[in-house]
Amino acid sequence: MTLPQEAQAALESFEHCSGWEQRARLLMQWGQRLPELSDADKTEATRVQGCESQVWLVGELKDGHWQFAASSDARLIRGLIALLLARVNGLSTEQLQQVDVPDWFNQLGLSRQLSPSRSNGLNAVLQRMRELALA
Incomplete structure (x- = not known):
């Protein structure tokens, strides 16, 4: 599956x-770019x-492609969510069902930094996206 441009x-x-410090800085920058x-x-x-x-998560289907927007009160989570949105925005409902969150963050080199609770949280966000897509 080809990745969205973002x-x-x-x-x-x-x-x-x-190294991790550079990744952490970049992660925070992605979070800052997330529209409120x-x-x-x-x-x-x-x-x-x-x-x-x-x-918080909102989603909208435009011409068969999903556009999600989300926000969080936690800076690190904002960055992770921004990267998740980069991965899923523009996908069809069918493509959305196939997204593998652990694999995506592994590709970014961030999987070691995903504590079980953060990992569960991101999976909850993706699950919510899938529910919206199937509603």
């Missing part, structure tokens, strides 16, 4: 990191269950 860009930027959700989008209905941090 995901390809993410892979290329993380490829050039020599409006307060109207931060409701109990859009909050992702199963995340230790507060995470």
Whole structure:
């Protein structure tokens, strides 16, 4: 499966990191680029269950392709979510079902930094995306 353009860009930027400190900095930068959700989008209905941090997610199907927006109160999580969105935005419902979160973060060289709770949280976000896509 070909990666969305944004995901390809993410892979290329993380490829050039020599160590964890550079990756962490880049991760924070991705989080800062994440557009802030409006307060109207931060409701109990859009909050992702199963995340230790507060995470909100909204999605919209445009011409058969999904566009998601999300936000979190935790900086590191914002970065991880930004990278997840880079991987899934523009996919069809069918393609969305095939996304492998651990594999994606492994490709970025970030899998070691995913604690079990962060990993579970990201899987909860992806699960919520899939639920929205199938609704």
